[in-house]
Amino acid sequence: MRLVPKATRFAVLVNPGNVTITESTSKALKETALALGVEVLFFNASTPGEIDAAFAAFVREGADALHIAGDAFFASRSVQIATLAVRDRIPASYGSREMVGAGLLMSYGTVLVDMFRQVGIYAGSILKGAKPADLPVLQSTKFEFVLNSQTARSLNLDIPPMMLARADEVIE
Numbered sequence: 001m002r003l004v005p006k007a008t009r010f011a012v013l014v015n016p017g018n019v020t021i022t023e024s025t026s027k028a029l030k031e032t033a034l035a036l037g038v039e040v041l042f043f044n045a046s047t048p049g050e051i052d053a054a055f056a057a058f059v060r061e062g063a064d065a066l067h068i069a070g071d072a073f074f075a076s077r078s079v080q081i082a083t084l085a086v087r088d089r090i091p092a093s094y095g096s097r098e099m100v101g102a103g104l105l106m107s108y109g110t111v112l113v114d115m116f117r118q119v120g121i122y123a124g125s126i127l128k129g130a131k132p133a134d135l136p137v138l139q140s141t142k143f144e145f146v147l148n149s150q151t152a153r154s155l156n157l158d159i160p161p162m163m164l165a166r167a168d169e170v171i172e
Helices: 019-036 048-061 072-076 078-087 097-102 112-127 149-154 161-166
Strands: 009-014 039-044 065-068 092-094 106-110 143-148 169-171
Touching: 009 019, 009 048, 019 039, 039 048, 048 078, 072 078, 072 097, 078 092, 078 097, 092 097, 097 106, 097 143, 097 169, 106 112, 143 149, 143 161, 149 169
Parallel strands: 009 039, 009 065, 065 092, 092 106, 143 169
Antiparallel strands: 106 143
16 A cells, blocks of 8 residues: 555456455455455456456446456466556556566565475475375465566656565566
8 A cells, every 4th residue: 555555446356267366365355455444346357358358347446456366367467467557557466576577566475486496395305205294384485575666657656765675676
């Protein structure tokens, strides 16, 4: 909210085909929106055409900002999503840096390279004879906050100096 301080209506794009992510994202964001006193609007998309329709709905509904739920389908459509967000001047966020490189405003999420490294360690342990049930459950410990300053400028948003200082990377 510090990047878009006047925002009161937040759109959230979810893929209804990914039930687990859709449900967890919806629950968490509804609770957060209630605590912050903002409105959250959910939109579904599971095809490229539905992404186009969702962006038309964001504009029609007067969404001030957008969060795209983590989903492999959305990640594969990063250019389409970033193009639409820039066209419609919607500040948008995603859970991984790839979309910020494509033109979204920001991301905060797991460092995927570290996650894949952990998967490799698990696989190596299993190949060496460890029983999967004996391996500890791990959660990501490395997260990154990435900002796209060019996108911020195009949206006439000022990135507060404290946010710039906290960012792991600022894409120019």
